[in-house]
Amino acid sequence: MLTRKQLELLEFIHKRVQRDGVPPSFDEMKEALDLRSKSGIHRLITALEERGFIRRLAHRARAIEIVKLPDSMDQSGFTPRVIEGDAPPPAPRAAMPVEAVHALELPVMGRIAAGTPIEAISEVSHTVAVPGSMIAGSGHHYALEVKGDSMIEAGINNGDVVVIREQGTAENGEIVVALVEGHEATLKRFRKKGDMIALEAANPAYETRVFPKGQVKVQGRLVGLIRSY
Known part of the structure; x- marks a missing residue:
């Protein structure tokens, strides 16, 4: 998509x-x-x-x-159904219990940048088993593979898998998936300052980025982490 x-x-x-x-x-x-x-x-x-x-x-x-065009587009113009860049990720399939290990299967919805923002990805690439205790309350959850090192001081490393609860709001200090300017997704700590939103890295090599609140949409909150060794 x-x-x-x-x-x-x-x-x-x-x-x-x-x-x-x-x-x-x-x-x-x-x-x-x-x-x-x-x-x-x-x-x-x-x-x-x-x-x-x-x-x-x-x-x-x-x-x-x-090289190719979307299947739903002919040579005279575009008429495809697309995922709007400023929309939240589509609701993933329901979590599937794995009774033997008391785990849940969550869809991995691609990669998320912990560094310079990358394109928002909203397609299920595979699934990952996570402990049921990691799922925070009700609501849809999904997983993302981390790319980059801007959140290393928060214990989030390149290649880790983060578990995200899908939601559109966040409290100051929470780590969120943020959609920036409608087409870039990044994993950062959220701070609201009046009409501005600050996205803070957890690595001194990266500067805090500040945007008008209309340019940032929260797409989910970090609730768990699966370490990649």
């Missing part, structure tokens, strides 16, 4: 290639998607390439080739 921003970019590139025979420049992509910097375009391009929709050709300017 593609996020809204990924789909918008793929549509823009496709239409420009059809019209002009060459893909647009990064500046044109940035302007078309109303992004503040080309780094956001780089992340979207990388995500589309990783998902097999485009291919970049080395040592050539504007060398972007569309």
Whole structure:
């Protein structure tokens, strides 16, 4: 599945290639998607390439080739059903009890950045067994694989699996999955300061990032951790 921003970019590139025979420049992509910097375009391009929709050709300017289009899109335009980038992850399947080990099977919904934000991923890649005692109360829970080292002083290392309770609010000091500007997901400590939201790392090598509250959506709260050795 593609996020809204990924789909918008793929549509823009496709239409420009059809019209002009060459893909647009990064500046044109940035302007078309109303992004503040080309780094956001780089992340979207990388995500589309990783998902097999485009291919970049080395040592050539504007060398972007569309490899495939979403199944629900024809050559005249896009009409796909997509997961909006600013929506919470879809409700995962119900947890399945594993009586022999008193554990629950949770869906692993991809990877989450503990460092520079990466694309939000909302597809089930596999499942993981977690102790039933780790599930905090009612509600949907899911798991994410951690990528990066910005939360190491909170005991969260690269490759660990975090257990997340899906919710849209958080208290100051809680570690949350935050969706930034509608298309980037990151694992950080949450602080609300008036009309601003601070996302704090637990590693002095990373700066605290501050956003207007409208640019950050809480998608879940950390309730458990499975260490990777």
